[in-house]
Amino acid sequence: MIETRGVSKRYGDVLVVDDVSLSIPRGGFTSIIGPNGAGKSTLLSMISRLTPMSAGSVQVDGMDVTRTPGNVLARRLSILRQDNQTSLRLTVRDLVAFGRFPHSGGRLTAEDLRHVDEAMDYLRLGDYRDRPIDELSGGQRQRAYVAMVMCQDTEYVLLDEPLNNIDMRFAVDMMQLLRRAADEKGKTVVVVLHDINFASCYSDHIIAMRQGRPAYQGSPQEIIRDEVLRDLYEMDIQVHEVNGQRVCTYYR
Amino acid sequence: MVLNLWRRPATRVLLLGVLAALCVIGFMTVNVQTDWDFILEYRGNRLLALLLTAVAIGVSTVLFQTITHSRLLTPSLMGFDVLYVLVNTLALLVLGGGALAEWAPALRFALQVVLMVALALLLFRLLFSGSVRSLHLMILLGMLAGILFRELSALGARVLDPSEFGISTSVAQASFSRVNTELLGAAAMALVLGGLLLWRWWRCLDVLSLGRDIAINLGVAHGRVVLGIMAVIAVLVSVATVLVGPTLFFGLLIANLAYWFIGSQRHCWTLPASVLAGIICLVGGQLLLEHLLASTLPLALVIELAGGLLFIALLMRGVRQ
Numbered sequence: 254m255i256e257t258r259g260v261s262k263r264y265g266d267v268l269v270v271d272d273v274s275l276s277i278p279r280g281g282f283t284s285i286i287g288p289n290g291a292g293k294s295t296l297l298s299m300i301s302r303l304t305p306m307s308a309g310s311v312q313v314d315g316m317d318v319t320r321t322p323g324n325v326l327a328r329r330l331s332i333l334r335q336d337n338q339t340s341l342r343l344t345v346r347d348l349v350a351f352g353r354f355p356h357s358g359g360r361l362t363a364e365d366l367r368h369v370d371e372a373m374d375y376l377r378l379g380d381y382r383d384r385p386i387d388e389l390s391g392g393q394r395q396r397a398y399v400a401m402v403m404c405q406d407t408e409y410v411l412l413d414e415p416l417n418n419i420d421m422r423f424a425v426d427m428m429q430l431l432r433r434a435a436d437e438k439g440k441t442v443v444v445v446l447h448d449i450n451f452a453s454c455y456s457d458h459i460i461a462m463r464q465g466r467p468a469y470q471g472s473p474q475e476i477i478r479d480e481v482l483r484d485l486y487e488m489d490i491q492v493h494e495v496n497g498q499r500v501c502t503y504y505r
Numbered sequence: 506m507v508l509n510l511w512r513r514p515a516t517r518v519l520l521l522g523v524l525a526a527l528c529v530i531g532f533m534t535v536n537v538q539t540d541w542d543f544i545l546e547y548r549g550n551r552l553l554a555l556l557l558t559a560v561a562i563g564v565s566t567v568l569f570q571t572i573t574h575s576r577l578l579t580p581s582l583m584g585f586d587v588l589y590v591l592v593n594t595l596a597l598l599v600l601g602g603g604a605l606a607e608w609a610p611a612l613r614f615a616l617q618v619v620l621m622v623a624l625a626l627l628l629f630r631l632l633f634s635g636s637v638r639s640l641h642l643m644i645l646l647g648m649l650a651g652i653l654f655r656e657l658s659a660l661g662a663r664v665l666d667p668s669e670f671g672i673s674t675s676v677a678q679a680s681f682s683r684v685n686t687e688l689l690g691a692a693a694m695a696l697v698l699g700g701l702l703l704w705r706w707w708r709c710l711d712v713l714s715l716g717r718d719i720a721i722n723l724g725v726a727h728g729r730v731v732l733g734i735m736a737v738i739a740v741l742v743s744v745a746t747v748l749v750g751p752t753l754f755f756g757l758l759i760a761n762l763a764y765w766f767i768g769s770q771r772h773c774w775t776l777p778a779s780v781l782a783g784i785i786c787l788v789g790g791q792l793l794l795e796h797l798l799a800s801t802l803p804l805a806l807v808i809e810l811a812g813g814l815l816f817i818a819l820l821m822r823g824v825r826q
Contacts, residue, residue: 298718301722302721303717303718303721303722322724322726323721323724323725323726323727324724324725325724326724327722327723327724328724331722332718332722333722334718337715337716337718337719341714341715341770342764342768342769342770343770348715351711351712351715351719351723352723354712354723354724355723355724358708359708359711359712360708401719402722405722405723
């Protein structure tokens with residue numbers, strides 16, 4: 254379980270995340286949604302110790318993220334942010350293999366290699382294994398980074414807007430894959446999403462943030478509703494039920 | 506088959522190694538007219554100083570570029586070399602040359618290295634704590650820091666009495682063709698020390714080049730490791746500066762030659778390649794200019810010119826992207 258207690262982040266006079274106390278249960282698929290500047294990404298990066306907190310504490314399975322040694326936490330929780338460096342001259346396979354660093358400290362064992370191959374198969378990267386990552390398209394590169402995080406084989410997988418810059422087909426692919434990781438491998442997947450329809454169709458649990466605080470939390474049935482979304486985004490959003498999926502239209 | 510072998514980084518490092526060895530042999534044997542004892546001592550000492558310099562600058566530049574995620578920033582561009590010159594002058598000023606001048610040079614060097622590490626960490630924290638985001642602003646700040654340190658140490662030197670002044674200029678005026686061989690032993694010791702320190706973080710280096718966030722995700726204690734590596738860099742910069750004085754673009758030149766020639770980002774290849782490229786440039790360049798062309802053109806001028814052109818080319822490419 255991930256638990257935040259009174260977590261805040263302040264940049265100068267601006268309070269980006271405001272005294273957030275929430276818990277994300279173990280297992281399942283949790284999405285964090287909300288308008289721009291709601292503090293979603295900042296909260297995620299504080300949970301994963303990438304950004305220091307101004308106040309409060311975060312515990313992952315009872316381990317305080319700021320005090321637990323980095324490599325212990327790296328075997329329990331992984332985080333992928335949206336823009337990753339692309340100027341590196343590395344093959345896909347080498348990048349994915351870095352995911353084993355917390356386990357092997359840089360010396361790959363047969364077990365590590367098995368994980369690397371499995372992660373590449375899982376993200377269908379087999380054909381690109383020896384291609385340098387700076388020569389890949391945005392979607393392929395994103396998949397390579399997700400494969401690295403999968404290869405890290407952690408209980409908790411945190412992703413910040415993994416659907417950015419990738420087309421519909423890869424977006425669906427990516428979401429199905431994350432859903433499978435939760436269902437088949439029992440991982441706890443936490444994703445910051447901009448597309449509320451993806452959040453609606455794939456999540457077990459949704460956290461809706463506004464102005465640095467979680468405004469609503471619950472199942473997609475509870476959150477994906479006209480009045481909740483209208484309040485959250487301050488615009489007209491109609492929710493329709495199509496083939497058992499709750500889909501929002503808000504384009505006109 | 507041959508093509509595959511050629512593509513392997515190991516082959517390329519080996520090739521650089523052979524080339525560097527040829528330069529070293531040439532440096533020691535070409536135009537030998539007097540007796541060998543003298544040559545061995547005279548050229549041997551200079552060779553050793555150049556080799557130590559290549560190691561210090563080659564390794565420190567690649568490490569610095571890894572922790573700053575840039576192919577453009579180097580310790581000398583950010584003013585760290587001149588910082589050592591300033592430390593050298595300040596130490597004489599504050600402690601008084603009278604006492605300090607009587608110290609063994611090696612002991613004085615050790616004291617200055619410690620001071621240098623402390624100041625370099627401070628400067629690094631100031632510049633790279635995230636407040637300066639633009640690369641161009643960073644380069645500008647580095648150059649300004651360099652000018653400031655140079656002027657300060659020139660000012661300090663004016664206050665020194667002549668004997669102290671002599672000590673201080675031996676560092677400030679050393680160059681590739683006028684190496685300071687007085688401190689060879691101490692410099693070698695410092696290099697070994699730096700190497701031992703670096704050993705602890707050896708496996709983290711490749712992970713660090715993936716960027717801060719990914720390094721933390723993979724369990725590297727990023728802040729601590731980066732400061733540790735910066736301390737190693739400060740030791741290496743002190744070694745290089747005490748031997749050949751401050752440089753400007755030499756580190757940039759050899760590190761980028763290494764990246765380009767190796768085609769891999771792994772430190773187990775780029776670090777040795779950068780050092781070997783340094784040896785080829787320094788020892789081979791000295792051989793070419795002094796013995797083969799019998800030219801009086803200073804080597805530093807040629808190298809800094811080439812490095813400067815590369816710097817401009819890299820900057821322009823960065824602007825276009």
